[in-house]
Amino acid sequence: MTKQKNIVELEDVVVKFVGDSGDGMQLTGTLFSDTAALAGNDLATFPDFPAEIRAPQNTVAGVSGFQVHLGQRKIFTSGDMCDVLVVMNPASLKANLKWVKPGATIIADESAFDEKGIEKAGYKTNPLEDGSLDSYHLIKAPISLLTKESLTDLEIDKKLAEKTKNMFVLGMMYFLFQRNLDNSLDFILKKFSNKPEVVKANQVALKAGYNYADTVEAIASTIKVGPAPMEKGRYRNITGNVATAWGLLAAAEKSGRPLFLGSYPITPATEILMELARHKSLGAKVFQAEDEIAGICSAIGASFTGSLGVTTTSGPGLSLKSEALGLAVITELPLVIVNVQRAGPSTGMPTKSEQSDLLQALFGRNGEAPMIIIAASSPASCFHYAYMASKFSMEHMTPVLLLTDGHMGFGSELFKIPKVADLPEINPPIAKANDHDYKPYRRDPVTLARKWALPGTEGLRHRIGGLEKTNIDGNVSTDPLNHELMVNIREDKVMRVANYIPEQEIMGEETGDLLVVGWGGTEGMLKSAVGHMQRAGKKISLAQFNYIMPLPLNTAEVLSGFKKIVVCELNKGQFVKYLRMMHPEFKYLQYNKVQGLPFHVKELTDVFTKIMEEK
Amino acid sequence: MLDKRIEKSPVPLTKDDFASDQMVKWCPGCGGHAILAAVSNVFPRIGYKKENFTIVSGIGCSSRFPYYVHTFGFHGIHGRAAAIASGVKIANPDQSVWIATGDGDSMAIGGNHFIHIIRRNIDVNILLFNNQIYGLTKGQYSPTTPMGQVTKTSPQGTIEHPFITAGLVMGAQGTFFARVPDNNVKLMTEVLYEAAKHDGTSVVEILENCIIFNDKAFSSVTSREKREENQLILRQGEPMIYGKDNDMGIILKGTSLYAVKIGIGGITEKDILVHDQFNPDPGIHRMLGRMMGPDYPVAMGVIRSAKASTYDDLVEDQIEIAKRNSSIKCVDDLLNSGDTWEI
Numbered sequence: 001m002t003k004q005k006n007i008v009e010l011e012d013v014v015v016k017f018v019g020d021s022g023d024g025m026q027l028t029g030t031l032f033s034d035t036a037a038l039a040g041n042d043l044a045t046f047p048d049f050p051a052e053i054r055a056p057q058n059t060v061a062g063v064s065g066f067q068v069h070l071g072q073r074k075i076f077t078s079g080d081m082c083d084v085l086v087v088m089n090p091a092s093l094k095a096n097l098k099w100v101k102p103g104a105t106i107i108a109d110e111s112a113f114d115e116k117g118i119e120k121a122g123y124k125t126n127p128l129e130d131g132s133l134d135s136y137h138l139i140k141a142p143i144s145l146l147t148k149e150s151l152t153d154l155e156i157d158k159k160l161a162e163k164t165k166n167m168f169v170l171g172m173m174y175f176l177f178q179r180n181l182d183n184s185l186d187f188i189l190k191k192f193s194n195k196p197e198v199v200k201a202n203q204v205a206l207k208a209g210y211n212y213a214d215t216v217e218a219i220a221s222t223i224k225v226g227p228a229p230m231e232k233g234r235y236r237n238i239t240g241n242v243a244t245a246w247g248l249l250a251a252a253e254k255s256g257r258p259l260f261l262g263s264y265p266i267t268p269a270t271e272i273l274m275e276l277a278r279h280k281s282l283g284a285k286v287f288q289a290e291d292e293i294a295g296i297c298s299a300i301g302a303s304f305t306g307s308l309g310v311t312t313t314s315g316p317g318l319s320l321k322s323e324a325l326g327l328a329v330i331t332e333l334p335l336v337i338v339n340v341q342r343a344g345p346s347t348g349m350p351t352k353s354e355q356s357d358l359l360q361a362l363f364g365r366n367g368e369a370p371m372i373i374i375a376a377s378s379p380a381s382c383f384h385y386a387y388m389a390s391k392f393s394m395e396h397m398t399p400v401l402l403l404t405d406g407h408m409g410f411g412s413e414l415f416k417i418p419k420v421a422d423l424p425e426i427n428p429p430i431a432k433a434n435d436h437d438y439k440p441y442r443r444d445p446v447t448l449a450r451k452w453a454l455p456g457t458e459g460l461r462h463r464i465g466g467l468e469k470t471n472i473d474g475n476v477s478t479d480p481l482n483h484e485l486m487v488n489i490r491e492d493k494v495m496r497v498a499n500y501i502p503e504q505e506i507m508g509e510e511t512g513d514l515l516v517v518g519w520g521g522t523e524g525m526l527k528s529a530v531g532h533m534q535r536a537g538k539k540i541s542l543a544q545f546n547y548i549m550p551l552p553l554n555t556a557e558v559l560s561g562f563k564k565i566v567v568c569e570l571n572k573g574q575f576v577k578y579l580r581m582m583h584p585e586f587k588y589l590q591y592n593k594v595q596g597l598p599f600h601v602k603e604l605t606d607v608f609t610k611i612m613e614e615k
Numbered sequence: 616m617l618d619k620r621i622e623k624s625p626v627p628l629t630k631d632d633f634a635s636d637q638m639v640k641w642c643p644g645c646g647g648h649a650i651l652a653a654v655s656n657v658f659p660r661i662g663y664k665k666e667n668f669t670i671v672s673g674i675g676c677s678s679r680f681p682y683y684v685h686t687f688g689f690h691g692i693h694g695r696a697a698a699i700a701s702g703v704k705i706a707n708p709d710q711s712v713w714i715a716t717g718d719g720d721s722m723a724i725g726g727n728h729f730i731h732i733i734r735r736n737i738d739v740n741i742l743l744f745n746n747q748i749y750g751l752t753k754g755q756y757s758p759t760t761p762m763g764q765v766t767k768t769s770p771q772g773t774i775e776h777p778f779i780t781a782g783l784v785m786g787a788q789g790t791f792f793a794r795v796p797d798n799n800v801k802l803m804t805e806v807l808y809e810a811a812k813h814d815g816t817s818v819v820e821i822l823e824n825c826i827i828f829n830d831k832a833f834s835s836v837t838s839r840e841k842r843e844e845n846q847l848i849l850r851q852g853e854p855m856i857y858g859k860d861n862d863m864g865i866i867l868k869g870t871s872l873y874a875v876k877i878g879i880g881g882i883t884e885k886d887i888l889v890h891d892q893f894n895p896d897p898g899i900h901r902m903l904g905r906m907m908g909p910d911y912p913v914a915m916g917v918i919r920s921a922k923a924s925t926y927d928d929l930v931e932d933q934i935e936i937a938k939r940n941s942s943i944k945c946v947d948d949l950l951n952s953g954d955t956w957e958i
């Protein structure tokens with residue numbers, strides 16, 4: 001009989017699984033998250049891959065991790081410091097200890113902490129034995145060894161036995177969190193359906209881990225995270241890149257315009273290209289171009305001929321696309337450009353996230369070339385903003401640049417599945433056959449959008465291009481006043497989109513001591529930090545912007561209600577520069593970080609507290 | 616074969632159906648005018664509905680072309696016509712897509728797109744206006760300017776080895792290559808019709824005189840006095856014979872081609888190579904494409920026209936197969952696929 005264990009009930013927990021690239025940590029984390037979601041937790045996840053594809057085994061460079069933040073309340077981020085760390089080798093402990101809360105639980109595979117492993121990780125002595133982890137709740141278990149033992153009856157080869165140790169540790173975690181094993185057992189069955197011995201080995205290891213945790217004394221208490229209050233509905237887990245791809249597909253279906261994607265692979269945007277390539281059954285045409293320029297140019301060609309043209313990329317690729325962005329502006333065609341931002345300049349840090357392409361998005365083109373700029377703010381929100389970017393682009397006949405980032409692209413959260421029928425209508429201004437009034441640059445008086453005249457349609461033959469054209473007739477022109485008119489119209493057309501976007505929301509009171517301003521992917525951390533201080537009674541609110549160009553109509557009103565404003569960004573201060581330009585009547589403080597890392601809640605609350613205390 | 620997918624015009628069309636209301640702004644005497652004439656001849660002859668032609672161009676004198684033909688037209692940016700046209704054709708295979716481009720546009724700034732559209736064999740027709748100079752920017756050397764030529768950016772003569780267009784196209788696995796002089800509108804019209812019939816990327820190199828910045832660049836081949844001696848006009852299934860008196864021919868000896876005089880050294884008409892533009896092996900086509908004076912005539916007409924699958928057809932096939940086999944028929948299916956649960 002095992003002793004009855006205590007139950008510790010927690011609001012939210014951050015768990016991180018770390019091991020060598022080959023240890024199966026991504027799968028382990030994913031299964032743990034799926035089970036938590038089924039148990040009703042809200043959650044967000046983030047995978048942490050090594051930059052190298054095949055880093056040397058058991059070195060710090062080869063550590064692969066998967067973090068999940070789960071809670072019985074609304075979860076905004078994948079968390080910063082972890083409460084539970086699962087380490088499969090010394091190198092992963094070395095690489096991750098700095099992200100562990102004091103007093104946190106560390107579950108370590110003792111069998112991997114042999115002399116060689118310890119040395120490879122750069123430790124002098126065994127950290128599990130030398131007392132350096134005394135301030136943590138350390139659970140040492142010879143996981144590899146125990147896994148092999150549990151499988152002795154199965155007569156399987158050693159390699160396979162070694163490979164299932166991740167299931168053993170997952171079993172331990174399921175005991176620790178008092179989870180049901182069924183979902184994972186079922187997953188294993190489906191995944192390896194044609195390899196019965198693999199199914200058996202993984203299932204046995206999973207159960208063995210669960211039972212072991214039950215008996216071992218080091219685990220004196222279990223953790224309970226109850227179901228979060230969630231809106232009723234159907235849910236799934238989704239990453240930002242997949243959500244972006246699906247939002248584009250939804251917009252194509254809703255508008256009746258086929259989707260064409262022209263792209264060139266680049267981290268961290270490639271997953272959108274790969275995801276869309278899987279959905280030819282929905283009629284999506286996906287063209288892996290020879291470079292980013294061909295990616296965007298093919299998308300413009302597709303738009304000209306009636307498709308929703310899209311190109312997806314990251315910073316360096318956006319630089320290559322600059323000239324063609326201007327072409328889309330002047331030809332007044334729909335085009336969605338998705339920039340999954342990463343740390344720059346140049347190749348920079350491809351796998352690390354940053355918000356440093358905002359000024360490029362706003363201003364990085366020759367000539368007066370205004371563009372609608374939208375930023376998504378969390379993995380699941382990418383669906384909505386990709387959809388809205390497509391809608392505005394088609395209805396207003398102008399390119400839209402959607403900014404996401406690597407953290408959002410790879411990260412996941414729960415997504416309430418919408419019905420396509422409930423999504424906003426999309427009505428592109430398509431010219432009718434034999435419309436005698438048709439002229440390439442005749443416009444809708446309200447939106448200023450020109451008509452989309454599709455090749456093949458009778459009576460609509462026309463020519464457009466990168467040379468300036470006369471308004472209405474669309475003839476090539478260098479007339480000075482016409483040029484100025486066209487420049488103004490193109491700008492006005494973009495600015496009028498402000499009439500179609502929602503008002504800027506404030507989280508918290510509309511007046512107070514401090515307004516925190518953020519945009520895009522920092523939403524989760526800023527919400528957590530501001531929420532924390534609000535609960536402590538501070539007069540602090542948050543305005544997180546998604547619509548950047550144009551800004552929401554009530555922006556000045558939002559900014560005017562506070563004694564101080566601080567703009568927080570993962571760059572040197574790009575949005576704050578833009579706000580100073582657009583709304584110079586306010587005084588802005590700024591808080592910036594450019595480390596390729598997200599904000600942490602603690603650093604933010606410290607900064608806000610300090611600002612609020614200063615005279 | 617002409618494309619069955621593209622809808623035919625219910626009524627016969629004429630030149631006038633494609634006449635544009637725009638003033639043609641090329642210099643008088645520019646080779647561009649002849650190309651415009653040939654295209655105006657061939658579009659009605661092809662017989663697709665007039666709404667089913669799209670012309671895409673880059674930047675250069677040559678790239679002004681779309682304004683001068685009354686079709687759907689897109690005047691792009693420098694070098695990118697092939698990329699834009701790829702999107703047009705893949706997205707809308709029901710259009711007959713034509714690209715108007717220059718030697719600089721396609722072989723300098725747009726070289727990458729040029730080789731890749733050819734490699735993919737996307738079903739478009741490329742009119743390559745080769746004047747061996749940058750016309751629009753007023754006379755700098757281009758990737759096809761002969762070595763040593765003095766231009767505004769090579770006052771001591773160029774020190775670059777030029778591209779031979781045919782070599783580049785066939786190196787990129789081109790399935791169709793033809794060459795025509797700008798002063799033979801009849802041949803050009805025939806060749807353009809052949810290009811339209813070809814399934815895949817057709818490159819038609821037009822030796823175009825830029826009367827302002829590179830006048831008479833091709834006169835040793837194209838002038839009235841020289842053309843019979845220095846042009847070999849290829850015709851499918853016919854011996855490669857040329858010359859004022861039709862007594863010159865091309866033979867294959869060892870692994871090389873030679874220009875010979877019939878009747879000398881025991882050469883008879885039977886020894887002369889017979890042109891087979893449809894030969895999948897590009898060996899002879901490459902050699903024909905590279906021939907130039909003073910030892911050889913320049914080959915004109917359709918040099919190569921080989922069968923291969925086209926990218927745009929295969930895209931349609933894959934979509935059809937996916938539609939048939941996938942359980943995901945609409946976005947709602949997709950959203951609800953895989954692991955989902957009710958709360």
Ligand SMILES: Cc1ncc(C[n+]2csc(CCOP(=O)(O)OP(=O)(O)O)c2C)c(N)n1
Pocket residue numbers: 674675676677678693716717718719720721744746748749750751752757
């Ligand atoms: C990005 C960019 N670089 C340079 C130019 C300037 N430019 C315009 S046309 C041209 C060369 C045109 O030569 P070619 O393609 O041979 O066309 P042609 O005028 O001879 O017909 C150049 C360099 C440009 N428009 N855009």
Ligand code: SF4
Pocket residue numbers: 640641642644645646647676677746750751824825826827828
């Ligand atoms: S500059 Fe040369 S290529 Fe350009 S229009 Fe004049 S003659 Fe033709």
Ligand SMILES: [Mg+2]
Pocket residue numbers: 675717718719744745746747748749750757
């Ligand atoms: Mg030229």
